[in-house]
Amino acid sequence: VALARGGAAVTLWTRDPDQATRLSAARQNRDRLPGVDLPESVSVTAEIGTIPAEGPVLLALPMQQLAGFLAAQPGLDGRVLVACCKGIDLATLEGPASVIRRTCASATPAILTGPSFAADIARGMPTALTLACADVARGEALQRGLSTPVLRLYRTTDVTGAELGGALKNVIAIAAGVVIGAGFGDSARAALMTRGYAEMTRMAEALGARAETLAGLSGFGDLVLTCTSSQSRNFRFGEALGRRGTFDPAVTVEGAATARAVAKLAAQRGFEMPITRMIAALLDRETSIEEAAESLLTRPLKQE
């Protein structure tokens, strides 16, 4: 919607032919984005073979579905593939760029990430994002092509940093939700966000990312948004967990699988990720909220 409003011709592919028919007829996605009209320059199809042969392909599906989807789509070989998903694949412990490289060897991977609720972007609210691509020329072309007067893209070649910022902040957002849901208060949330940011940066740097990428939109920016807004599904999921309530299992909560993937990676590689490991343990019912809080608070005192 944003790109079409910015003047681009956009093809929107959906796997469900009935949904493609509904979208074409109603010119709205009434289930997921009610009240937002699809501009005329958006065409809808359920036939992936009919998407234009030129131009970038934006992959907007949950992280845990990305590898399976790409493996079943040989037609995407050689394309510029821009992953919009945020997470780490639980089966392989890879981020989206590695998944793209493994499943579509001739494709150019890029990452579009940063603080942005889909509903805000679709309503034309001003938004700034990070576009990460290791190939400088292709990254510059994507930055120009995907920016609009209200959607401002900053560019980096640090793909690892951008994808880890987007993945790891979702886990901290679940933790922030738990803190608020359990009634621990805003000061505790601020402490958790700050120490969460420290562990995000520590792990990303150990995997070759630059600390300044984590300090940008894809890390710090998205951490702030997701830990403080009840528009965030990860935050709301954590909040429900904190007040021992229920949460619709059909809603995409990327931080849950990512917490487990990062806990596995942290154990394998010796990364110090206390908050993420507590969230993984909480999700797997290996600890309680009280035990998790006590365990974080009784760690040895240290320098900041």
Ligand SMILES: NC(=O)C1=CN([C@@H]2O[C@H](COP(=O)(O)OP(=O)(O)OC[C@H]3O[C@@H](n4cnc5c(N)ncnc54)[C@H](OP(=O)(O)O)[C@@H]3O)[C@@H](O)[C@H]2O)C=CC1
């Ligand atoms: N929503 C947001 O505000 C933002 C989301 N993101 C990221 O984007 C990613 C997707 O999130 P979001 O769109 O919100 O998730 P939703 O659950 O709202 O939508 C997921 C979409 O992916 C489709 N899908 C699921 N599995 C497959 C598959 N195997 N093959 C093809 N299509 C599939 C679904 O199709 P169907 O309708 O047929 O089920 C649906 O259209 C996540 O990683 C999220 O973190 C990033 C920034 C903001």
Ligand SMILES: O=C(CO)COP(=O)(O)O
């Ligand atoms: O990534 C997002 C905002 O930048 C969306 O967050 P949620 O997936 O928690 O809704």
